[in-house]
Amino acid sequence: MITFYPGPSKVYPVVEHYLKQAFDEGVLSINHRSQTCMQITRSAIDLLHQKLHIPADYTIYFVSSATEVWEIIAQSLTQRHSLHLYNGAFGDKWAEYAGRILPQVSRVFYDYEQSIEEILLPDSDADVVCLTHNETSNGTHLKQWNTILQKYPEALIAVDATSSMAGVELDWQSADIWFASVQKCFGLPAGMAVMVCSPKALRHAEIIGDRKYYNSLLFMNDNFKKYQTHYTPNVLEIYLLSKILEQIPDISETSARIEAQAKEWYDFFEEHFDADLTNGGVKPLIQIPALRSDTVLAIEAQPAVVKHIKQIMEAQGITLGNGYGAWKDSTFRIANFPAISEADRLALREQLLLHLPNKAVVTV
Template sequence: MITFYPGPSKVYPQVADYAAEAIREGIVSLNHRSAGFMDIVKETVRLLHDKLDIPADYHIALVSSATECWEIVAQSLTAVSSLHPYNGAFGKKWAEYAYKIKPPVSLSDADVLCLVQNETSNGTQVSMETLAQFRRDFSALIAVDAVSSMAGIQFDWSLADVWFASVQKCFGLPAGLAVLIYSPAALKRAEEIGENAHYNSLLFIHENFSKFQTPYTPNGLGIYLLMRVLQQVPPIGTVDALTKKRATDWYAFFEQEMMNSPFRVLINDPTTRSDTVIAVQGNEQEVNKLKKAAQQEGITLGNGYGDWKNTTFRIANFPAITDEEIGTLTQFLRSY
């Protein structure tokens, strides 16, 4: 089965060998305070800086999920309130979740701006140019949910103070781990707020990761797999070029070769289209027929989500997906 589901999505095939290696060599049995495990954490952090071109003064921690990162931003980095401009289901969910923890008493005094860089629900994204405008207009912290794009496209890390992503998309790994990246300004804010009442308080996390330890027993297998995958993938500049070329090809395919089909790209504005999740719309009956036909050919397409659940399907454009698999899908769509 070939999967184009936009998360959890296809894992790199080498992950099976890496997992067997971790079990065979006893890595999954390492105490998380042991020197051997701390070496794995240290190397994983080094590789993240290296392969994703993360600035040396930005800190990195590994947590359980992007949803946990929503919680960390709300409880450890928000003094008054957070502001959540959004255009899709995941941005809305983040706002609702954050406001349960830190109610929006005074949005005019918001001290954290929370943005979803890549809105998986409808195939839109916030460009680096738009993010730069937010940076100019908003003087306090900026936090970015980059779940569907981190490790797939290149970021200007200086445009935000907090970036985070789960690994089950562009990292090409199983779910159960997230990468949290935060600037010196974010750490300073955490110190000023002084929130240290939870197992995942940022101050407690930072204290542990400064020693290449974790504040709780972690997903050790997931961290090891992340390290091994980072060793195999090219630098983000190379990945970015491939991702954006494939995205350009996908949009051209639907606008040119599929122009007489019942399907259209959901987002009309090319400047806001996602590079990593292609959302395609059609009427509910045609979308269901297409997905069933694809399944019979051994191809899994992503379902629609939220307001677009019944009238769209989504195609993951993640690095672990091969050109051959893309060719199989395009050939199926041509002949459908």
């Protein structure tokens, strides 16, 4: 299967081997409080620190999904209210979900072709400022947020890095809470998320003192000190994560490769295809290079053209990502995750050149 769907996306091929190995070793049947399971959990946590350069004093937790982290942040880390700065559908969903739990949620929506460093920031006493590192719905990416750190020095900075963690190198100390599901850049099946917290985040949790829920952060932290989870976990997923982390390169190497591949993709569309959408053309939705995601490309076209492209690619055994949110009908998306091979990328480029009018053909 060749898939460029931006999550769940392609898993590393070696996952097949590790699935069988997990079965043969009895991993699927072990007690989650056993020494064996604790060792698997410890191995995965240690490797995350090592391979992704997560600071030693930042704590790591395994939860069911990135959506669950939204809930943990609202319940365990927010005393007054949260401030959400976003430009797309997933940032909006996070704010909407937080509003179901918290009495006050502040929102700032900014244009998807505007830098977050340029927006007018409101005065706020919010406990948590919530950002989307890589907005999967429109293919934008946050490079930095220095103005936010300066404007809200006391607040926790929470970052949804679902489509970028393990694919690009993160500046961990620029935020206090990071989280990502594993079905994207980690190259694993869906079913688990990684949450990373700074010492400042844990201090805030202790001040709030929330222990009312099964996934209260303090309760989670008590368990993870013993390399145990706060509930019966997806032991197989933790095992697979540990095995994959043993195999993959250091994040600095992976990040450089993903960035280079992203540039190749953007150059490919700009060099080969007519950007005039009224003439059946295609182009990257985001026209400002500094705002473009390296891991999820949103490609814009007329809705009929988008539908046509997806149908043709499906007939060739290639799955493209659907558009999402406001761009559901007018874009298709291409995942540029580490598990996707060069052979897959070449196959997609070949089919696009065969089935879309390109500049060379138009010139003739």
